[in-house]
Amino acid sequence: MIETAVLPARRGLRLPSTLSGIAGVAVIVVLAPLLGVALAAARGPWAGLSVGTLTDYATTSAVLAVGVGVLASLLGVGSAWLVAQYRFPGRGAFSWLLVLPLAAPTFALAYGYADLLDVAGPLRTWLRQDFDIEVPGTMRSLPGSVMVLSLAFYPYVYLAVRDALLNRSSSAHEAARALGASPARVFWRVTLPMARPALAAGLALTLMETLADYGAVSFLSVQTLTTGVVRVWSVNGSPASAALLGLPLIGTAAALLILERWSRSHRAYGVHAGGWRPVPGRTLTGWRAVLATSACSLLLVVAFILPLGWLGWNGLQSTPEWPRLAAAAGRVAALGVAGALVATALALALALAGRGRPLLTRLAGLGYATPGAVMAIGLLVPAGLLWRAMPGPGWMFGIGLVLLIYAYASRLMAAALEPIASALTRARPSMSDAARALGRTPLGTAWSVHVPLASGGLLTAALIVFIDVVKELPATLILRPFNFDTLAVLADAYARDERIGQAAWPALMIVVVAMPACLWLTRRISRARPGGSPQGDD
Template identity: 40%
Template sequence: MVAVALAAATGSLETIQHLAETVLFRYTMTTLALMLLVAVFTAIIGTGTAWLVTMTKFPGVRFFEVALALPFAFPAYVMGYAYTDFLDHPGAVQTTLRSLTGWGPRDYWFPEIRSVEGAAIMLTLVLYPYVYLLARAAFLQESATANIAARSMGRNAWSAFFAVSLPMARPAIAGGVLLAVMETIADFGTVSYFGIQTFATGIYTSWFSLADRAGAAQLALCLLSFALFLAILERTQRGAARNYHAGKRFERVPPVALFGWHRIGAIVACAAPVFFGFVLPLVLLFEMGLGSEQDLFSDRYLGFIQNSIILASVASIVTVGSAFLLSFNVRLNPSKTSMFAAHVSRIGYAVPGGVIAVGLLVPFALLDNTIDAYMRSTFGIRTGLLFTGTIAVLIMAYAVRFMAAALNTVDAGMTTINPSTDAVARTLGRSPLQMLWSVHIPILRPTVLTALLVVFVDVMKELPATLIMRPFNFDTLAVQAYRLASDERLEGAAVPSLVIVMVGLLPVIIVCKTLARKNTSSRSAQADTSHLA
């Protein structure tokens, strides 16, 4: 962040004036429009479906409560590739429409998928699970006592939902919406492919197309300000709101059975996000992949897969290892310094990949130039670029971007270990690092594997930082998919996109199993209570 601010400050006033006169207003309005649309759509879809599967009973509710998380496996840019091929002028939908009606290309109007609204829909389809998962967890934790009190005062089910359930779940819903919005401003692949000019695309254009690093840094500073404002807002709203269970006994709100049109409406409301966010794009990608000339088992594609796996594996090990050290340091020494370090390391989740790339490339390029100048003047040797454009700096970017995901997972596991375990290990002569290696990590093996898997998949999907910082001739599946889609070779882009989606399903399946296990436990407890009553 310091490097971005300094690089922006060293740029001339002419650069920022030129940006203000030409693209800054457009970047701002487009980014704000995307943020607003995604915030509204994800709040409605995520909250509505979470309430339906938690508070009501209808056929298929057990299936929908886990299937609604599946669109999480799709990167937004992959969703955009699939729907563009399906809905564009030469796509299946418009081709069928023209063949059935006999219309010509100019005889009808059809919504343009490559638009701000289209990008917002693509982002909504993959980001609403943020709101769904958090809202559902909040609804599951609500006690029936407050709901019963509202119903006893004459409220019907819908009125009780808006008066009691929704306000109690507001912090979780707001947190999910803000996470979705932060992912929206960080998105590069979707808006770039759709030709939408946002801060994310402006940074890439200024850095590479215009070779204007000062302009890129100034745009990155604007986007960083956006991201940090949202991060502070998320932290503030999460820390300010509290709700407590009424009464001494916790009872879940009994689900209400739906009948007639209400039942049909609930099924349609839950099936639509699953179908349009997972089933249809997956089918489209398979169909596109079968019709392409891309050979997944060719040496070239095996190289893409190998590069992706190397980057994701190294980044996940470095990131999760660092997260363990940070979390363990807070556990051993919960001082203001250690807690501040943990909080600062979480900021990366709110910083777009393009901003991180600029923030790392600027100081390392300066370091490379300084070393090269010294070696030439002293020894007559040209060292070139020692750090810039290397895997090591790219791994740094991944660690910064995804440290929050790893640290949150590790912290959740650390809280389950009784502090007396640490005391016993220390009395047996274990040093802190020995205790971490021989006691905590074996106990937290499932947590370690989950954190590694989450970061692994996030790195596989990451595009802007990889696109800007990757070593020369070191392409990944995400970069290959973006390159083919940019050349309008969507059928070819489907092949690497499918691999990314298949890998992305792994953590989603873990989340789904956890949700199903928790729901089964709560249903069993309810059944036992009903039997005793």
């Protein structure tokens, strides 16, 4: 979802200086908060932070990332293999239903499972009272966080691997079978190696999101680097300490971005559009078909229906505060639209002016890989200077909103860039030449020729940014103006007070808002094959 494809330079198309300037501004928008983090960390003093605390945060983050990476890969690869390789009842529906966890914020799954499976939860109470079975452990732990985040993020692996398996050509498969290889050997020696770059890309995205998560791990009492950033800022009031915790996150984000880009550059291995033929899926019957349908159904229930269903049941047992919910929904809708417009506009300029300039798009990609909490900390120093210079509280409120939209745009611009850049590949040099021959300026050519061609990509980019803004929590907590609650902030406040029934309403409202856009994007992304024909799901 964040691949920042670089368009090849077009001969005969001169880049408009205005767009080049805007593209430069877009890169500065991404890099400025990261530079602010480095400067804040260097200034000190580091209140409330010791070497031991920093080590504990880093160790917990590393263990969490490894656990989520392994479990999410198993879930994502297994479900993608079933959907792409076999035909069984419900396969067409599962192909898009299995991405539904992407529409839910991680903290919603955490609320549902913490209440359902904790020591005093109804399930364990029932097992203890009726069957005298004592289940060890608690959901508010590192293993509980691994479980929740794996269920929330496995769709990144699923989408990447499913796309690779569906788009592989049958030529290598047929050659291996002609040499006498068994189906199992073909999978391990041909199919899996060809899908490995896609797995690496999905895994990199999963690890980025895991390290950036705040709502779920904070509620489940797991102290990671990201929760530490928010904690030392809010409790100790130390931007320098928060920035120091953010530096290893930025370094890890850069490494994961390099891994993701490397995997993208190898994704076309073995796929040739000219002679591409799909690998025929094997039809399952009898108990094998029942087993495949049951496995996909179980994953969907565990990752989406069960936690959100239980959360909804809790919500029905409480009385929602409708005025507060309506106000929060209006605020997050306005922020989502504003963030989508700004990020999409900057991404469009970068896509148009960044042709032949891969460094610009690589730098923009660093923003998405950086956690929102770290981006927000990088903006605190200029925010403080602006607030002190303003004559009244009204100005402070407006500056807070501007900085919040800035944080969204700087982090999500790379997510908007990929669909726009992909849409612009349809622009031919002859189109630009014809527009210039009719007297269009370079900027007018971009507006009248390239922007209409990229309209579908622009809509996709705007929806991607909107979904992420609606679910965003840590950056909003740090930068929001006083008493400015979004749905995510409201859910977090209720959950901290252990009012899970009240927290269910804003959490589920986020799911309702994000689900249609998420499903539309998923079906759009999974529809194209190397030959340009749509994919048909049974």
